Amino acid sequence: MKIISPAFCHYKWIIYALTVMFPLSVTGQSKDSVVFYMQQYNYEKAVHLIEEGGEDLADPMLLYLKGNALKSLNDFQGAAACFEKILAEDSLNVKLIADLAECYKSLNAFGKAQALYKKAMVLEPANRYLVQQLAGTYYLDDNFPEAAGFYSLAITGDTVYYLARQLARCFDNMDSTGPAIRYYHKALLLNPYDEASVSRLATLYINKKEYAGAIAVTDSFLRIGSSGSKIPRLSGYAHFLNEDYALSAERFKFCLQQNDTSVFVHKFLGYSLFKLEQYGEAKDFLEKAFLLDTLNADLCYTLGLSCDLSYYKKQAIEYLHMTIGLVTPSSSFMSRIYQDLAVSYTGFYKYPEALEMYLKAFDLTPGDTLLLYRIASHYDNWMKDYNMALQYYRKFMDTRPKERKDLSTINMNGAIVVSYYDFVERRMKEIREEMFWKEGQPSPSSESSGNNHKEKPQ
Numbered sequence: 001m002k003i004i005s006p007a008f009c010h011y012k013w014i015i016y017a018l019t020v021m022f023p024l025s026v027t028g029q030s031k032d033s034v035v036f037y038m039q040q041y042n043y044e045k046a047v048h049l050i051e052e053g054g055e056d057l058a059d060p061m062l063l064y065l066k067g068n069a070l071k072s073l074n075d076f077q078g079a080a081a082c083f084e085k086i087l088a089e090d091s092l093n094v095k096l097i098a099d100l101a102e103c104y105k106s107l108n109a110f111g112k113a114q115a116l117y118k119k120a121m122v123l124e125p126a127n128r129y130l131v132q133q134l135a136g137t138y139y140l141d142d143n144f145p146e147a148a149g150f151y152s153l154a155i156t157g158d159t160v161y162y163l164a165r166q167l168a169r170c171f172d173n174m175d176s177t178g179p180a181i182r183y184y185h186k187a188l189l190l191n192p193y194d195e196a197s198v199s200r201l202a203t204l205y206i207n208k209k210e211y212a213g214a215i216a217v218t219d220s221f222l223r224i225g226s227s228g229s230k231i232p233r234l235s236g237y238a239h240f241l242n243e244d245y246a247l248s249a250e251r252f253k254f255c256l257q258q259n260d261t262s263v264f265v266h267k268f269l270g271y272s273l274f275k276l277e278q279y280g281e282a283k284d285f286l287e288k289a290f291l292l293d294t295l296n297a298d299l300c301y302t303l304g305l306s307c308d309l310s311y312y313k314k315q316a317i318e319y320l321h322m323t324i325g326l327v328t329p330s331s332s333f334m335s336r337i338y339q340d341l342a343v344s345y346t347g348f349y350k351y352p353e354a355l356e357m358y359l360k361a362f363d364l365t366p367g368d369t370l371l372l373y374r375i376a377s378h379y380d381n382w383m384k385d386y387n388m389a390l391q392y393y394r395k396f397m398d399t400r401p402k403e404r405k406d407l408s409t410i411n412m413n414g415a416i417v418v419s420y421y422d423f424v425e426r427r428m429k430e431i432r433e434e435m436f437w438k439e440g441q442p443s444p445s446s447e448s449s450g451n452n453h454k455e456k457p458q
Contacts (some may be wrong), residue, residue, distance in 0.1 A: 161190035231449035
């Protein structure tokens with residue numbers, strides 16, 4: 001039995017196609033050679049043979065071969081010139097019209113391409129290939145409504161992956177989130193390995209704060225054994241936003257195993273561990289992220305807190321001071337940073353520096369009732385300045401609401417829960433008694449008990 005090679009079949013198909021397109025052409029030996037080089041993808045040789053072999057360039061077959069060879073070499077202007085010459089004599093040839101339109105599309109001459117595809121569609125209105133190509137020119141021209149219209153026409157009755165994906169992208173670019181999500185899902189049903197569509201679909205869900213949707217689509221992609229570089233990262237981020245910090249930490253650690261050492265991965269792994277109260281480990285990853293993103297105030301702040309809540313009090317002070325230099329925040333946020341600095345200084349046994357931070361915080365937020373208590377407590381417990389402690393305790397007691405609804409409480413030794421006001425009232429009495437016996441200060445009964453109540457500042 002005689003075996004016919006695929007290459008031979010391809011060669012015969014080219015000859016057949018050209019014969020159908022140009023029935024009056026005479027296929028000589030030189031034309032066969034040109035077709036042979038075309039079939040071998042040796043387009044330069046084919047063009048050289050046509051131009052240098054003394055052939056008649058008025059021959060439509062040779063012009064068509066030359067045009068296709070130039071198009072394959074990305075010389076779209078040269079190819080278009082060849083096709084234009086043939087169409088001048090054969091203006092109703094749909095194949096030539098489409099080839100010329102493709103050249104203009106590649107040259108970003110979208111208006112010319114669209115006009116040619118529409119001309120071809122008049123000749124063959126049921127040709128879905130022409131509809132898709134026309135849609136593609138509108139898509140490349142950023143005319144997404146027109147592109148969506150023609151893609152929808154092409155997709156009628158036969159949903160294929162490419163068309164579903166293109167429709168999703170059109171609606172995505174038009175900010176039509178609902179249809180975009182719907183068509184991304186259709187595309188992924190037909191091709192679940194499309195990482196770009198998974199990534200964009202998850203991002204749309206995240207932007208809508210529908211974190212469960214983002215988790216479902218990314219985790220489904222990971223379950224089929226695909227681990228594109230962006231998907232584990234997006235999955236981790238979605239789990240983090242969904243407050244599942246254990247899973248987000250797991251995903252970001254997997255990213256590191258896949259050699260994704262981006263700032264994003266280190267930062268959100270650190271954030272996840274911080275939320276899990278694994279402050280020492282969080283500090284390590286946040287520090288690596290901050291080395292690559294030294295202007296990120298939130299990152300610097302969380303790093304400072306991680307240091308303070310683990311064993312790195314001195315570094316906590318450095319990073320929290322650095323945070324102040326990085327931001328121009330609201331007074332309340334600055335006050336919060338100063339208070340955290342005060343806690344760090346206290347943990348580092350630098351009580352005067354801690355007091356300075358508390359007082360700076362109070363300058364920014366003088367209406368912070370609990371801050372009055374913290375300042376008084378610092379004077380009391382760490383500075384041993386009982387006069388100043390009493391002064392701030394009194395200011396704190398002056399904020400006690402008349403109706404005595406004490407919302408803030410202190411857990412005493414893990415058992416008894418009392419309000420801050422009740423605790424301070426008792427502590428003021430203890431301080432006065434100690435001062436009376438040690439320093440001859442006025443007796444407790446001669447001092448105000450802090451019952452001059454005012455409305456609690458907000």
